[in-house]
Amino acid sequence: MPESAALIFAVGVLNAMTPILLTAVGEIIAERAGVVNIGLEGIIMIGAMAATMAAEGFGPLAGLLAGIGVGALLGLLHAVLTAYLKGDHVIPGIGVNTLALGLVPFMLIVYWGSAGQHTVPRYAQVPKIAGYISPMPFIAILIAVAAWYILFKTPTGLKLRSVGENPVAADTVGILVERTQAVAVVVGAALAGLAGAFMSIDWLGVLTKEIAAGRGFIALALVVFSNWNPLWALGGALLFGTFDSLSQWLKVLHTGIPDTLINTLPYVVTLIAVAGVLGRVQPPRHAGIPYRRE
Amino acid sequence: MAAPETGREPVVSMRDIVKIYPDGTVALRGVNLDIYPGEVLGLLGENGAGKTTLMKILAGFLKPTSGYILLRGRRVVWHSAAEALRHGIGMVHQHLSLVPVFTAYENIILGLPSRMLAGARQRIEKLMEETGLEVPLDEVVELLSFGEQQRVEILRMLFRNVDVLILDEPTTNLTPNETETLFNAIRKLKQQGKSIVFITHKLREVLEITDRIVVMRRGRVVGELPRAMADPRLLARMMVGREVLMRVEKPPAKPGEVVLRVENLWVKRDIGTWGVRGVSFEIRAGEIFGIAGVEGNGQAELVEAITGLRRVERGKIYFLGRDVTNLGPAELYRMGMAHVPEDRRSTGLIMDMNVVENSILGLHRWERFLRNKWGMLNWAAAEEHAKELVKKYEIAAPGLYSPVKYLSGGNQQKLLLGREISKNPKLIVAAQPTRGLDVAATEYVRRMLVALRNQGHAVLLVSSDTDEVMQLSDRIAVMYRGRFVVVTRPEEVTEEKLGLYMGGIEQA
Numbered sequence: 001m002p003e004s005a006a007l008i009f010a011v012g013v014l015n016a017m018t019p020i021l022l023t024a025v026g027e028i029i030a031e032r033a034g035v036v037n038i039g040l041e042g043i044i045m046i047g048a049m050a051a052t053m054a055a056e057g058f059g060p061l062a063g064l065l066a067g068i069g070v071g072a073l074l075g076l077l078h079a080v081l082t083a084y085l086k087g088d089h090v091i092p093g094i095g096v097n098t099l100a101l102g103l104v105p106f107m108l109i110v111y112w113g114s115a116g117q118h119t120v121p122r123y124a125q126v127p128k129i130a131g132y133i134s135p136m137p138f139i140a141i142l143i144a145v146a147a148w149y150i151l152f153k154t155p156t157g158l159k160l161r162s163v164g165e166n167p168v169a170a171d172t173v174g175i176l177v178e179r180t181q182a183v184a185v186v187v188g189a190a191l192a193g194l195a196g197a198f199m200s201i202d203w204l205g206v207l208t209k210e211i212a213a214g215r216g217f218i219a220l221a222l223v224v225f226s227n228w229n230p231l232w233a234l235g236g237a238l239l240f241g242t243f244d245s246l247s248q249w250l251k252v253l254h255t256g257i258p259d260t261l262i263n264t265l266p267y268v269v270t271l272i273a274v275a276g277v278l279g280r281v282q283p284p285r286h287a288g289i290p291y292r293r294e
Numbered sequence: 295m296a297a298p299e300t301g302r303e304p305v306v307s308m309r310d311i312v313k314i315y316p317d318g319t320v321a322l323r324g325v326n327l328d329i330y331p332g333e334v335l336g337l338l339g340e341n342g343a344g345k346t347t348l349m350k351i352l353a354g355f356l357k358p359t360s361g362y363i364l365l366r367g368r369r370v371v372w373h374s375a376a377e378a379l380r381h382g383i384g385m386v387h388q389h390l391s392l393v394p395v396f397t398a399y400e401n402i403i404l405g406l407p408s409r410m411l412a413g414a415r416q417r418i419e420k421l422m423e424e425t426g427l428e429v430p431l432d433e434v435v436e437l438l439s440f441g442e443q444q445r446v447e448i449l450r451m452l453f454r455n456v457d458v459l460i461l462d463e464p465t466t467n468l469t470p471n472e473t474e475t476l477f478n479a480i481r482k483l484k485q486q487g488k489s490i491v492f493i494t495h496k497l498r499e500v501l502e503i504t505d506r507i508v509v510m511r512r513g514r515v516v517g518e519l520p521r522a523m524a525d526p527r528l529l530a531r532m533m534v535g536r537e538v539l540m541r542v543e544k545p546p547a548k549p550g551e552v553v554l555r556v557e558n559l560w561v562k563r564d565i566g567t568w569g570v571r572g573v574s575f576e577i578r579a580g581e582i583f584g585i586a587g588v589e590g591n592g593q594a595e596l597v598e599a600i601t602g603l604r605r606v607e608r609g610k611i612y613f614l615g616r617d618v619t620n621l622g623p624a625e626l627y628r629m630g631m632a633h634v635p636e637d638r639r640s641t642g643l644i645m646d647m648n649v650v651e652n653s654i655l656g657l658h659r660w661e662r663f664l665r666n667k668w669g670m671l672n673w674a675a676a677e678e679h680a681k682e683l684v685k686k687y688e689i690a691a692p693g694l695y696s697p698v699k700y701l702s703g704g705n706q707q708k709l710l711l712g713r714e715i716s717k718n719p720k721l722i723v724a725a726q727p728t729r730g731l732d733v734a735a736t737e738y739v740r741r742m743l744v745a746l747r748n749q750g751h752a753v754l755l756v757s758s759d760t761d762e763v764m765q766l767s768d769r770i771a772v773m774y775r776g777r778f779v780v781v782t783r784p785e786e787v788t789e790e791k792l793g794l795y796m797g798g799i800e801q802a
Contacts, residue, residue, distance in 0.1 A: 155408055162393045162404050169391040173405030173450070174376030282395070 014137035015203045017241030019195035023219035024233040025144045026191030033184030034164035035082050036089040036288040039096030040192045041216025045104050047071050047196025048211045055124035055201045063201045071193015072186050079182035086290040105209040117208040126202040136198045148230040164284035167291040227281040240270040304328035305489055311361035313347055321347040323513040329489045336504030337493045340732035343510040345493045349460045353385035354378030384451030385460040390443050394436035398429045402450045425479040441472035460491040469588045470793030477503050497526045534733055542740045547768040550579035553721050553752035560608035561599040569595030571776035582753040584767030587796050592776040593756045597725045601633045602626045632719035636726045642710045645699040649691050652698050653680035653713055683712040704735025725756045760792050774798045
């Protein structure tokens with residue numbers, strides 16, 4: 001085996017970074033348009049499940065697309081409830097998270113006949129470069145940079161952000177507030193679905209009933225601490241990835257520290273670091289508030 | 295009705311417009327209005343007369359309950375404000391609808407299709423030159439003055455080539471110079487054949503800038519006349535429906551001992567820059583000390599520092615002889631300070647709570663309103679108190695238990711002032727107390743403040759309405775960029791001179 005320890009570590013970092021990054025960037029897009037979706041954790045889980053099903057039937061590409069598709073569908077549901085029906089932004093997210101908590105273990109038993117976890121067969125997994133490097137982290141970084149560019153450098157981004165900042169102003173000049181929000185939420189949720197797909201049929205190669213393990217919520221925190229900027233989110237996600245990878249190594253080194261404690265390391269460090277480093281943030285002013293005309 | 299522009303077709307005609315809100319409020323009771331090309335139409339009326347509602351219907355923000363709009367003779371129905379804007383009708387609201395974190399340029403081009411963006415910058419610059427409405431295009435609009443922000447909004451409309459430009463109370467927050475710039479731009483736009491609708495309740499302005507004046511009262515047009523035939527008294531009578539006192543009677547001041555002394559006060563803004571930069575003054579019992587100035591020159595920070603809502607960085611505040619620098623608001627109120635805050639809707643009252651609840655906000659720990667020593671409220675006493683306020687200050691409310699958001703601005707302000715006065719305070723800090731009130735309510739509030747002063751209370755009045763400061767104050771300070779540029783007496787200064795101080799052009 002030619003790979004060095006450093007390389008394996010780096011790959012570990014990139015893999016651990018990817019789901020957080022995809023989910024956070026997706027939520028940044030949605031929140032910049034004024035819609036808060038806290039159902040990311042659930043979308044990751046359901047996305048991971050759908051991806052496994054599709055990949056086992058039609059191959060890994062279909063798996064990734066299924067993750068995106070299921071995410072988009074759940075996003076559409078959220079968009080209908082929030083953007084069009086002007087409902088509360090938090091409740092539907094709780095619903096999706098709770099649904100996933102029941103649905104995924106249930107399907108593991110009903111569909112795969114195993115309680116708790118199911119190993120994804122090799123043929124259904126995303127092929128790796130040089131045997132162990134997934135292309136997905138690079139795609140995720142590309143998506144983050146592209147999202148930043150679109151949000152801050154194009155007229156489309158200007159429109160999207162205006163809806164999240166002052167929908168009245170946007171409405172007045174003819175921007176379709178509801179449609180813009182819907183598109184943003186669907187795209188954002190699709191990225192969370194892709195994050196789920198990456199976890200089950202690529203990185204971990206296994207579908208478990210707690211596959212998201214709080215990443216959806218870490219991503220939500222990262223959205224805030226990144227000041228709703230995809231590039232800062234990339235930095236935060238890399239940090240998380242680094243400590244996640246580090247914690248795996250710590251476990252192998254028999255340090256005497258309990259594994260469960262080591263497992264908390266990436267979460268704790270990420271929260272402390274991003275909270276401390278970035279300081280004051282400026283949220284989109286109309287995020288999470290249903291927009292109603294007079 | 296007069297037909298002033300004979301031989302010309304109106305660009306817009308509104309016919310039999312009725313607007314009834316879902317809660318049953320009748321805002322417009324059958325209004326007809328014509329707007330001609332190349333004219334400045336003054337739409338005059340008190341708050342609640344229906345001016346803004348009428349124009350919001352024209353600009354597509356509201357749908358009429360019945361009636362219709364003709365645009366160049368053709369009947370139109372707006373489904374959105376954007377649609378009206380596409381057809382050349384644009385409205386600049388009193389509360390601007392800009393995206394605060396975007397630059398001026400971004401706000402102007404927002405929502406335009408990409409094909410219209412080529413050379414947009416040059417065209418905007420040309421527009422600024424033609425109209426004199428200059429703004430720094432690359433500055434984030436929340437860092438601009440209100441006047442500049444308003445220009446951004448007007449430029450946004452002009453860039454979309456509107457034929458009818460509606461300005462709702464455009465001069466409320468402008469300096470005299472900014473107002474002049476705006477008026478010059480309006481004159482130029484008129485020459486280009488555009489129609490400008492100027493909504494206001496300020497008589498002087500309507501007489502200065504308009505060609506034709508339409509007066510509204512209680513959802514109806516009650517009069518229409520060319521400017522040449524109008525005079526202030528006539529207009530005021532049409533607006534209010536009765537004779538109005540244009541000035542508040544004020545006996546000479548009898549100043550007593552010093553109530554508030556401020557020494558070299560320095561206070562920061564939210565964003566960390568200095569808002570108040572070394573201000574000193576004192577107020578005595580029985581006098582009104584007025585602070586004039588364009589908003590955003592530190593008045594808000596000064597008021598917040600005095601009322602204990604904002605940290606004092608340097609300097610001292612003495613209240614009733616005691617050093618109260620950086621003391622909390624609860625303690626200050628207990629000592630006898632009352633605060634009528636600038637934004638009554640978010641700071642002074644709780645809109646969703648009813649009249650009774652609002653009437654005891656901040657007084658809720660008074661023994662009178664407590665049932666027992668465990669702090670249970672005595673609602674009967676609270677209701678009694680609210681009843682007293684309603685009676686004493688002639689507050690028109692749907693009911694004691696209706697949320698205050700259903701009261702008019704004037705009645706909200708009376709409730710707020712009444713509540714603060716019921717503390718029998720030594721000092722009343724009143725920030726923009728008549729902002730957004732109609733003529734009758736303004737008159738009432740001003741008389742209340744003078745009455746308080748006559749009873750020996752000290753009043754700190756902060757207002758961007760020069761006329762108000764001149765009328766009410768015994769001493770006047772003008773605040774500009776965090777400092778007092780002058781402290782004087784109303785009889786020693788003219789309003790024009792005050793305007794120059796406010797704009798930072800003149801220094802004492």
